[in-house]
Amino acid sequence: MRYESALDAVALEDLAIRRYFGAVDAKDIEGVLSCLHDEALFTVQTDFVCHAGKPAIRRMLVDYFAAFETIVHRDFKLSADPATGRVAATFEGLVTTAAGVATRLCNTNIWRVRGGRFQEIHVFMSGPNILV
Amino acid sequence: MSSPISLDGIWRERRALVAVVEQFLVDGLDSGSPSAAGGFATGALLLDATGDLPALSGSASPEAWMRAYRNACRYSCHMEFSHVVDAGMAGVCSQFTRLNLRDDRLLRQECAGHFRFRDGLITGAVIHASRPVEIG
Numbered sequence: 001m002r003y004e005s006a007l008d009a010v011a012l013e014d015l016a017i018r019r020y021f022g023a024v025d026a027k028d029i030e031g032v033l034s035c036l037h038d039e040a041l042f043t044v045q046t047d048f049v050c051h052a053g054k055p056a057i058r059r060m061l062v063d064y065f066a067a068f069e070t071i072v073h074r075d076f077k078l079s080a081d082p083a084t085g086r087v088a089a090t091f092e093g094l095v096t097t098a099a100g101v102a103t104r105l106c107n108t109n110i111w112r113v114r115g116g117r118f119q120e121i122h123v124f125m126s127g128p129n130i131l132v
Numbered sequence: 133m134s135s136p137i138s139l140d141g142i143w144r145e146r147r148a149l150v151a152v153v154e155q156f157l158v159d160g161l162d163s164g165s166p167s168a169a170g171g172f173a174t175g176a177l178l179l180d181a182t183g184d185l186p187a188l189s190g191s192a193s194p195e196a197w198m199r200a201y202r203n204a205c206r207y208s209c210h211m212e213f214s215h216v217v218d219a220g221m222a223g224v225c226s227q228f229t230r231l232n233l234r235d236d237r238l239l240r241q242e243c244a245g246h247f248r249f250r251d252g253l254i255t256g257a258v259i260h261a262s263r264p265v266e267i268g
Binding site for chain 2: 009045046047048077078079080081083084086087088090106107108110122124125126
């Protein structure tokens with residue numbers, strides 16, 4: 001599906017990295033949800049899981065943020081495509097439980113933008129799905 | 133004969149990058165055409181982040197990687213492509229479906245490949261594939 005978006009490459013990068021992942025790493029649920037449309041689809045493609053709509057995504061985020069003491073995303077390799085309103089990033093994710101158990105992932109996200117917010121988020125994980 | 137479609141420079145660049153990716157996946161991995169390896173720069177690094185396929189290090193040849201891939205499956209089909217093309221940064225992130233025949237089971241995987249380019253050649257790629265689902 002292709003949507004109408006007027007965001008340029010800088011705005012796409014800002015939305016995906018600074019606003020979205022900035023909020024994820026700060027465990028700021030409202031900040032994450034502010035990047036999404038109400039009926040957004042969040043799919044973990046490597047595990048065939050789909051969270052449809054903000055209430056389902058909020059529930060997933062609550063569980064995700066509770067499961068880990070710290071969440072860090074870094075080393076982004078970004079591709080922004082203003083012509084199609086899509087942006088993709090490959091990055092390292094490092095999540096650590098309160099007991100100190102760390103999991104390192106190499107993931108790729110692909111976001112599809114409608115207007116100025118995400119309509120679809122597709123996540124490809126290198127390990128077991130932690131966004132359940 | 134002139135092309136019926138007029139493409140400006142940006143769209144020609146997009147098309148060129150996408151063609152290299154699809155040539156690697158379709159001509160190289162599916163059909164086994166050695167020429168698909170020509171899309172890689174010397175020393176290119178290809179990483180399968182899900183550990184499904186052998187890694188292509190800077191010292192291995194793309195041809196060797198494609199042979200290893202084709203030895204792992206009797207049938208391969210990459211299809212349903214959707215691309216994120218960053219012509220300015222020379223990157224293409226492609227979503228696609230992969231069909232494989234392994235151990236007499238037809239398997240489907242949902243995949244992503246994030247490719248980096250320099251001078252029109254792939255310098256690095258990270259591939260993700262879902263857990264395989266048996267179909268048919």
